[in-house]
Amino acid sequence: MAKLFICTLAWLFFGLGCTAVYANAPNQQPSVAFYYGNEPPVELLSQFDWIVVEAANVDSTEQRLLAQHGGQPFAYVSIGELDAWRGATTSLPAAALVTSNTAWNSQVADLTHPAWRTYLLEEHIRPLWEAGYRGLFLDTLDSYRLFAPDGPAAERQQAALVDIIHSIKQQLPEMQLLLNRGFEVLEQVHGEIVGVAAESLYRGWNPTTQVYGAVPDSDQAWLYPQLARVRDQYQLPAIAIDYVPANNRELARDTAQRIHAEGFIPWVSVPQLNQMGVGLIEPIPRRVLILFDKSTTEAGELAYTNAHRYLAMPLEYLGYGAEYLDVNGPLPSDLLHGRYAGVVTWFNEPLTNASHYSAWLQHQMEHGLRAAIVGLPGVPISGALGRLMGLREVYGIASQGLTVVNHDDVANFEGMPLSPPTPQTSYEVVGSGLTAHLTLRDNTGRHFAPIVTGAWGGLASYPWVVEEANEYQKRWNLDPFAFLQRALALPDIPVPDATTENGARYWMTQIDGDAFVSRADLPGTPFTGELMLSDILMRYQVPTTVSIIEGEIGPEGLYPQYRSVLEPLARRIFALPWVEVATHTFSHPFEWENLNENDLAGQGTTTAGFNYNMPIPNYRFSLRREIEGSANYINRALAPAGKPVSVVLWTGNALPPEEALAIADELGLRNINGGNTSVTHSNPTMTRVYPMLRPVGRYLQVYAPQINENVYTNNMLGPLWGYRRAIETYQITDQPRRLKPIDIYYHFYSAASPGALRALHQVYEYVLTQETLPVYTSTWSDVATQWYHTGVARHLDGSWMIQGTHHMRTLRLPTSLGWPDLQRSTNVAGVREIASGRYVALSGANDAQLYLTPHAPQTPHLRYANGRIDTWQHLSPGNITLSLAAEQVPLQAELAATQGCQVSAPNARLEQRGTSTFLHYGSARGERIEVRCANR
Structure with a gap:
């Protein structure tokens, strides 16, 4: 862990400050962040222009991700001290280290x-250059x-400091240098640096007393002109780093605004710089941050946890991605308020490390992190934790005479229980500021609150969360959307949305390769692939991702006798312009977690009676053979030249391990499948809607938006027409909340029976009546993946900065935020309000700046299109130029507010x-579209 700054010590001794610096962009100040903590939150830090980090806490992948949006990482370098934890490769003579800085357990160097000097340049700075850093933050200069x-x-010493800075620039001329203070040498080095920082302009922290507070007027009076000199005389960015308590976010915002108003660049955090x-x-x-107990989870798989299964989806709708952590492992030591929107838990049993976890949770909550505790809390809500939450546990509640005193809609989402269940434990409200969303009374007159929210978060306790009849018949008592929003105090933000683009709902179509080798129950018993080609693929010429299983039709598969017929058939399908080529692996693993490298194929069976994978003779399981090998076979034998495999469609229970996802990523293959979204009118519960993503290590598995026909037809045992009920799923996941895109997802065996084939036609015909934007699954996989990483930030000027919008191009605006101000915004193409929400269309650039206004736009904008934006220019008020392209379908678009304007669109009927x-x-492509309005 890097030491903070000498400036904290300088403030103590001299009433002075210290800081860090960065370079100025034309006509605007760059944003800058300082983060010295472990495991830096790259998804947040990468939104800044310059990011100062302790390089020892950043691995190569994190370093790359910090710069993913064009930001510049700066590595911390202590010029005047040697930290005890850092050390030196070669021993330094005693004369080089002349005294100690006991406040930071470091030795102070003689710069002469x-x-x-050799240590700094050769052992410290040059390795940073070789590691890829092109910026240094030079600290401890005084x-x-x-x-x-x-x-x-x-x-x-000052002359030596100047010489060291000169030497760095001479040896590494491309290295950008930020100074922490160094006011005494600015005249000699200002041409070789990109900025200067200093801490504690208005708010500071005393390391001796451990107290935050306002900086004395005399100290402000000294530091302010120093920063002003940097800004005015040397025309360099001047950064003020101030400190406020981690849990006082409003004071941090006010302080940042005050610094910004003076023309300086703010960074307001905690002294350890381990908080966002x-x-x-x-x-x-x-x-x-979702904590789960891996030791009590089936196969240790987070996909089987209640938190993933039931809470990740409403969090995604609200705009928040889940990051999972085993509660039994090391818990983060840095302050998490500002890094995470909150911590969420849903345990089923008491934790074995209860005391450690309880202390950790209390510490994080005391520093501002909110918690949403669902089900069992895992630890007693008692002692200091209970006092913090304002709750007292009550045991031994009578099973008779328990009645509901009152409740609100948070506790009555899909229905209240017919009779109140008796909890083993409930809670009395003993603190102030809590809202009881459900109040119970027992026959002794005692009152309990199983669902509460307060300043620390919220608790929704077992058994009042979900009512369960059996595995497939469940319903929410709790409103998970409202509870999570209130418990975590989630603000109204422009929500990145992966369901919609340009006002149209995404529609993808995908075919798993199963039963390509089977024959249809029709005259002549054609292969299912033949019937699917003639009846479906040739009729519905929309973007369709088609896969095959090599182990079915390849030379090393189970049915080499059909190869001469099936391989040419696959080639005909893959040659269709609207078909995207995918692999459904080699041996179709059914339960990925039960297969190990070199397991003999066909050994062991699943709970459903299937082998863990297809029993291919003499095949020993290999993840690389499953993914890379099958893709190579398809590319070599089946795919047209220049049209290789682009997607892997996961098989079986679709829970690939991290290594499988890593192989797909290495090969540049998108991935999709998994989840089991199958909500219908006969079981209209949000418990049947799965999340969009399953994070596994550094990788993301993308779940299919809706499940395939296998579920709707009871494993094809009947009713064979059951897949038409997918229409109900599309409807329920569209309104009142648009939770999912449309995915027509099926197998080749849907062509094996007339009833299943007829249902497939019904699904297609319904979707064709909807306002959709058809895309390949690879396109949507990119959208869903980028959604997880998209950055949303408030700018001090009131606008919203959106980073990572090349694939993910839509924001859903809460009505409380108003409308996009299209004149002031950048890379914002339009807006459309429909029953499911207010959707803002982005241009497809890598970033956007969104200004808001209370009024709907009255200047020309894109309201709807079934294609994606290729190019976009907002030339002046009322004048725009764009081009659009659809994937394989005739393009349609609506330009709103064009009355009195001239619209030019070659080859289009207006x-x-x-x-x-x-x-x-x-056709699918629109040429240059121009809108010119003379008086706008």
Whole structure:
């Protein structure tokens, strides 16, 4: 862990400050962040222009991700001190380290000593260059004052400091240098640096008393002109780093605004710089830390946990991705408020490490992190934790006479229980500021509150969360959307949305390769692939991802006798322009977690009686053979030239291990499948809607938006027409909340029976009546993956900065935020309000800046299109230029607020309806579209 700054010590001794710096972008100040903690939150830090980190806490992947949006990482370098934890490869002479800084357990260096200079340049700075850093934050520049406070001795140290900075730039001219203070040498080095920082301009922290507070007026009076000189005389960014308690976010925002108002660049955090603070922008933490007990989870798999199964989906709808951590492992030591939107738990049993976890949770909550505790809390809500939460546990509640006193809608989502269940434990409200969403009374007159929210978060206790009749018949008592929003105090933000683009709902179609080798129950018993080609693929010429299982039709598979017929058939299908090529693996694993490398195929059976994979003779299981091997076979034998496999469609229970996801990522293959979203009108519960993503290590598995026909047909045992009920799933996952895109997802065996084939036609015909944007599964996999990483930040000027929007191009606006101000915004193409929400269309650039207004836009904008934006230019008020392209379907679009304007769109049929212009094309691509409005 890197030491903070000498400036904290300087403030203590001299009432001065210290800071860090960064370079100025044309006509605007760069945003800057300082984070020295472990496992840096790259999804938040990468939204800044310059990011100062302790390189020892950043691995190579994190370093790359920090720069993913064009930001510049700066590595911390202590110029004047040697930290005890860092050490040196070669021993330094005693004369080079002349005294100690006991506040930071470090040794203070003589900057004039050649050995120290060699250490800095060769052992510390050059390795950072070789590791890829092109920026350094130079700290402890005035530590020499601990042994040479002034006079000639101090002047010699200052001359040596200037020489060190010159040497860095001479040897590494591309290295950008930020200084922490160094005001005494600015005249000599200002041309070689990109900025200067100093801490504690308005709010500071005293390391001796451990107290936060306002900086004395005399100290402000000294530091302010120093920063002003940096800004005005040297025309460099001047950064003020101030400190406020971690749990006082409003004070941090106010302090940042105050610094910004003076023309300085703010960073407001805690002294250890291990919390995400507030700067020129404040990234919204879009991750929620979900803790689960791996030791009590089936196969240790997070997909089987209640938190993943039931809570990740409503969190995703609200705009937050889940990050999972085993509660039995090391818990984060850094402050998490500002890094995560909150912590979420749903345990089924008491934790074995209850005391350790309870203390950790209390510490994080005391520092501002909110918690949503669902089911069993895992630890007693008692002692200091109970006092913090304002709750007292009550045991031995009578099973008779328990009645509901009152409740609100948070506790009555899909229905209240017919009779109140008797909890083993419930809670009395003993603190202030709590809201009881459900109050019970027993026959002794005692009152209990199983569902409460307060300043620390919220608790929804067992058994009042979900009512369960059996594995497939469950319903929410708790409103998970409302509870999570209240418990975590989630703010209204522009929500990244992976269901919609340009006002249209995504539609993808995918075929798993199962039963390509089977024959249809029709005259002539054709292969299912033949019937699927003639009846479905040739009729519905929409983007379709098609896969085969090599182990079915390949030369090493189970049915080599059919190869001469099936391989040419697969080639005909893959040659269709609207078909995307995918692999459904080699041996179709059914239960991925039960297969190990070199297991003989066909050994062991699943709970459903299947082998763990297809019993291919003499095959020993290999993840690389399953993915890379099958893709190579398809590319070599089946796919047209220049149209290789682009997607892997997971098989069986679709729970690939991290290594499988890593192989797909290495090969550049998108991935999809898994989840089991199958909500219907006969079972209309959100418990049947799965999340979008399953994070596994550094990788993301993308679940299919809806499940395939296997579930709707009871494993094809009947009713064989059951897949038409997928239409109900599409409807329920669209309104009142659009939770999912449309996915027509089936297997080749749907062509094996007339009833199943007829149901498939019914599904297609229904979807064709909807306003959709058809895409390949690879496209949507990119959208869903980027959704997880998209950055949303508040700028101090009131706008929203959106990072990572090349694939993920939609924001859903809460009505409380108003409408996009299209004149002031950048890379914002339009907006459409429908029953499911208010959807803002982004242009597809890598970032966007969104300004808001209370009024709907009255200047031309894109309201709807069934294709994606290729190019976009907002030339001036009322004047836009764009081009659109659909995937394999004729393009259609609506340009709103075009009355009185000239619309030019070659090859399109234009139709004016009210204030909108509709464009109809005969092909999938639109040429340059121009809108010119003379008086806008």
